[in-house]
Structures are given as structure tokens and as C-alpha cells.
Amino acid sequence: MADSVQHPEMEAEVVIVGGGPAGLACALHLARLYAAQGRSAENILLLEKGRALGAHQLSGAVMDPRGLRALEPEFASDPELGAIPVEDDALFLLSPDHALRSPVTPPPLHNHGNYVVSLNRLAQWLGAKVEAAGVSVFPATAGRELLWENDKLIGVRTDDKGVGRDGRPKSNFEPGYDLFAPVVVLAEGPRGSLTKQLLARCALGGANPQVYSLGVKEVWELPANRFPAGRVYHTLGWPIPPELYGGGWIYGLGGNRVSLGLMTALEYADPATDPHNLFQQFKTHPWMRALLAGGELVRFGAKTTPMGGWYALPPLAGNHWLLLGDAAGFVNSQRLKGIHLALESGRLAAEAIFAGALARYPESVRASWMHEELWPVRNFHQGFEHGLFAGLANAALQMATGGRGLHERYPSVPGHERMRTITTLGDPPPRLTPDGALTFDKVTDVYHSGTRHEEDQPSHLLIADTDICNRRCTFEYGNPCQNFCPAHVYEMVFDEHGAKQLHLNPSNCVHCKTCDIADPYQIITWVPPEGGGGPSYDGM
Amino acid sequence: MKILVCLKQVPAKDAPLKLNQAATWIREDVSFETNEPDAFALEAALRLKEAHGGEVVALTLGPARAAQVLREALAKGADRAIHLDAGEAAAGAPPLDAFAIAEAVSRAIAGESYDLILTGLQSDDAGYGQTGVILAELLGAPHATIIMQVEPAGERRIKVKRELESGNFQFVEMPTPAVLTIQSGINKLRYATLMGIKQAKNKPLARMTLEEIGASAGLNRQLVHRLFVPSKSKGTTLISGSAKEQAAALVAHLRNDAHVI
Structure with a gap:
């Protein structure tokens, strides 16, 4: 079908893919630089695959204010954003039965001066400013393909709308647009699908491969005065196995709500490892159980984070393109923070675009506090x-x-290469059966993510060869997709001959990208579903 | 034809809902979207305009966030829009009921002459199914509900298809101006195109407050005292015994407890 379709075209000055902190900061700063010259920002286009700005934004989140302050010096006093100053922080070491408060909080986890924020709210708040500045924001629109002229990136094709499950156009079919621009900014977040295309086509990468963690998060409402706003707790240890990187968090959001979650490195050996189930176990720790008693689940979400640090950064700029935020890999894995870096990368990118010199962007990153902060922790992860x-x-x-x-x-290898076949391993790690009150199965949690997709569309999870899933993987790795996916998208069902067969539930997908990252055969390609599909992370 | 489409912004279908403290309404910390039957009403209006010419005006009543449904309607092809800004309701304040909404709309459009007013047959949140009907009464116009098809039938007349029970339909010819409440699923909703989204910014979006038209919750004729979340009571009973005993027990259960046979 793709060949016969006429794609409407639109010329632009800049196309920004992704309405997270990096893309929005870039759009906002560039629009302001334009405004200072009396130029209109309407040909700065920003694509967001979520049904509205903020819908796919998920983080803990404790934010270092440095990045936002450079854009919006008065952000802390704006009730619309509702940033809460960190009042109190601590690190706890968990054994299965005890929680030991670390007598000192290690300096990287000192959070005084930082703010507890909702990334969803931050994106909506910045997004309103971006729209007011005149940028053309297109929600429910995904970047589906990069458009090239030889080695020069010339634009982005957006997703087709109204394609049926069989791949045929429905009566309301709308072809994607070809957006042509001299600058394409990829700010897609971790493991962006266009970023992946770009790096593969240009054979680019960092000195080290990028590695990721999966964060599984719930927001709970607790009885009054249980956990104050602005309290920030981190945990190390149980239930993350000692050989694996990861840890938990609990942040006081105000209004009797807390954000809690667990990060698990997607670098484990045992294919039975299930980050969603580990998070459920985390809540059954006696210390957590007491904290959550009488509380209620309000929201759920899951998202990956790039953890590879400075040495995993690919080139940040190339022939008419720039990489920003998590799409590049700007996360300080020691401090578990990236929002400030994403915002600053957006601001620096806007400066370079405005100057008409894209190569200035990587230079200015290297000369900025981003480098100053990331260089000393280049080997941390x-x-x-x-x-x-x-x-x-x-x-x-x-x-x-x-x-x-x-x-x-310090070198590293892609996380999926660490996975070992089941015959080389002993018993799988313990699994918890959810009780429906403190702990939940994946389907219940997905309900609390507000996820929805058009049902009649092709699967957005492209599996190169399902024979590998049904034959090889079943015996070699025991189909880890069922375990690593936090949203029950992957399921092995028995066919009429009693053989195991992969069944997909793409409508459950919360767009975390774990499958694309953790699949040991690397045969899963996550592509954006019809724009507007996915979670709705209100207040997350 | 000059067509007014009344759209309501309602909580998104998959939003996890919680009751507010007084249990008189839900907490509004969720995402919102266009009420589904209203989206079909808009689609029907746009198709009428495309086939027969005219103008489509989109109208909503709600707080600032509700203007989003108008921006989407403009992006899909509505010519202009009217936002009856209800402001931010004080915590615990009752939402407007069907009568108050219809009264406000009728006052807001006084002086404009529409050939057709379309709206969804009911809202996905309050579900009154009354707003369109009361609006017709207030305007002194005829109305028809659960409409599946609309077509012009000569000068100032239309022919509509209504859905009745058990797969039956009713075809009615009626004079315009008229108010029609539209059934969900009668057409295939279009997508807003990028060009449509861009152009929508330059289309007129008029805003008036409820005070300006003298409307408020004081017009309500209905008061929600309390909402309840249905308690889940799913139980599994295992019937034992021989096949014959099991069948007898099952029949007794279906007859006496479940009351289905």
C-alpha cells in the first residue's frame, strides 16, 4: 500500500519529533529566539504520538531545577506546575525482612534544592507555553519514517491514520504527511523508533552500547499524614537480586499521594526475571506494606531509561539532524536524573538551530554543565x-x-547479550501471585495507565520471525517477552496441536520499549501505533 | 444548511475514575475527550455540509479545558466555534444538569438561526439523554432522537432515520429548523489532518461566560445527592454430585437465585 499512496507534503523550518521535556524545551527556546527577531514560529513543527501533550510522559520524578530554571526562572512559584521542594531525603537498604536507614544519604542522592514534579504535568505546562509561542504542535501524530536524500536527512513522514488490521485502508484513511525541513530534531525518549532507524542507517553509536533500566511505577493515595509532600526515599537491595542493578523509590507528591516504583536493569541473566513482578514484591516488604496499608492504587505506568552514560552517547548531531534528551541518552545514572539534562539539551539545540550551525550543539553540550555533570560518572553504571x-x-x-x-x-555490552539460556540456570526467581489489594497483575495495572489504542490497526510490534519465538525461544529462553513486558502484551498460548504459540495484545502496550531492548534475539521492532494510541499518564 | 453541533467534553473512556470527597461527582484529575456520540454528530454535520454546502458551528459548555473539543472540531472542518465558559467549578459544586445546559445553550444562540442543531444522543458521563430534547423545547423546534441518517427532503424539510428497538427503524420527514440527537457508530469518524490542525488556529473561536448569558447551576432542576461505586460481587460456586444432580442444582440456581429462567 505504501507505494501507491500520495502523501501530502508540508514544508517546515524545523521538525521536532517528541513532546517530552527535551523537544518542548527546544521548541520553546527556539520560538522565543524567533520572537525576538519578530519571526513567526508556525513553521516549527512538533509531533507528539500521545493523544495530548504529556499523555506519554512518565518519570519518578525528582527534578534538578537547573535545566528548567534556564528556561523558566520562576517555575517554582507557579501553582499550575505544582513543583514541590524536596524537604527530606533518605536511602534505605532492604533485606527481605528489614529496612535499614542508611545513616548518611550518599551525596549523589542528596536532593535538597530539587523538586518533586509530575513529568506529565511539566509537559502540559511547557506545552501550553510552546503553543502560546506559536509553534505548530501536532498531538496524536507519530513520526513513522525518516526521509532521506542520499545521506542527507530531509524530513519525517508521519503515521498513516485509518489503516485496518489487514493493512488495508479503511474508509476514513488519512495518509501520513511528508514534512520536509532543513533540521530534524529527534527527541523521542528512550529507544526512539526513528532514532533507532537513524543510528542503524548511519551505523552510528557510542563508544559503549546503550543500556537501559525499566522503571515500573504506581501512584497511591494514602491515609492523611502518612507520607509528607516533598519526602524522597530511595531503596537498594531486595527484591532486586544482588547481581543486578536496580532500586526503588517513594516520593511524596502532596494531596496524600505518593509515587512509588522500582527500577530494574534490563541486563539480567535469568530470562524469568519479571520487572513488574519484582515491583509487586517490593510492595510486600514489611516496611512498604506498613506504609501502604489502607491506601489505594490510583495510577500505573512503566518506562525505560537509558543508563549507559557519557560513553553510550551516539553522535549528537549529523547531516541535518540532532539528538536530544533520552533519545541521545542524557541521564545521570548515579543521581537517577535526566529531566534537567533533557531540558538543557533542548535549549542548547535551539541555540545551534537558531545560529544555523548544528555542529555547535555537541560542542556546546561539551562546554556546558551537562558534560561537567556526566563526565565524572561516565563509568558509574x-x-x-x-x-x-x-x-x-x-x-x-x-x-x-x-x-x-x-x-x-569501562566497557559494557548490550543488556540482552547478558541473558542466559534456561538450561544453564537453576530454579527461576520466586514469583508473587498478586492479591488484588496491595499487589496487582499486569492487566489490572494496565487499566490504571489509561491505555487505549484503535483496535482495528496492524500490530505495532513487528516480529521478524515468529518461528524463533515458537520454536527456538521456547526452549532456549522460555519466552522472556512474557516476563519483561510490564503490560501483558506478549502471551504464549497453546494452539490446537498443543504447541506454544506467541499471541500479541498490542492494545495493552504502554510504549515503554522494553521488548525492543530486551529481546535476546533482537527480532522485535517497536514502531509507533496509530497516533493518539497509548497510555494517558495523568499526574504521573 | 447552517448547522450547530453541541459537543461535550467528558472523562476519557479508560480513565480510572474516583469519586470526590462528598461522593457527588467524580474527581476531575483525569484526561478528557469529546463525548463519543457528539463526535458522530459532528461527523454527520461535516458530511451534510460537504454534500449540500453551508456552515458548521461547534459549541461546547465547560471549563477552559473544554475548548479542546472545539479545537478538534475546527481541525476536522468546523467553520467556527463557541465556547460557553463555565469557569472552574468550586470544589463540590454540582455540575449543570440537562435543563441548565439546554437553557444556557438556548440563550447563547438566541439571535442566530440554525437550520439544524445536532448533538449526541447522550453524554458518556452524566448520561441524561435529555439535553438535546429540552433544548428543542426551549427553542420551540421539533426534535427527533437516536438518529442514524439525515438527508435534505426539499425546501426546509429533512428526512431522518431513527433507531428503534430490536433492529427496527423509523423514517420520519420533518420540518427544519430541528434538533436531532445522533446515535454513535452511524458513520466513520474522520481524523484531523495536520493541515486542518494548523488552519484551525486561524478560525474564529468565540467565548462567552455563563454570567454573561445569565446561566448558572441555580437553573438546575435535579440534584445529585450521592454517587456509589458498584461493589464487585463475583463468586464461584462449585456444584458437586452426579451429572443429574448437578443439572438439577444448576436449574434451581438459575431459577431461584439468578432469576434468568
């Missing part, structure tokens, strides 16, 4: 490849040597 204790020892060593540790660059 790699230090955890042999687990928590080795990682903490490495972290101490790196702190003493300005980030270098024993040698300049």
Missing part, C-alpha cells in the same frame, strides 16, 4: 556489571579518581 556490591565499591573508587576508576573507559 558499568561498575555495576558484577552486581550491587562491586558497583558500590567501583563507585567509591571512581569518586576518588574523578570518575576514571581503574581504567579510562
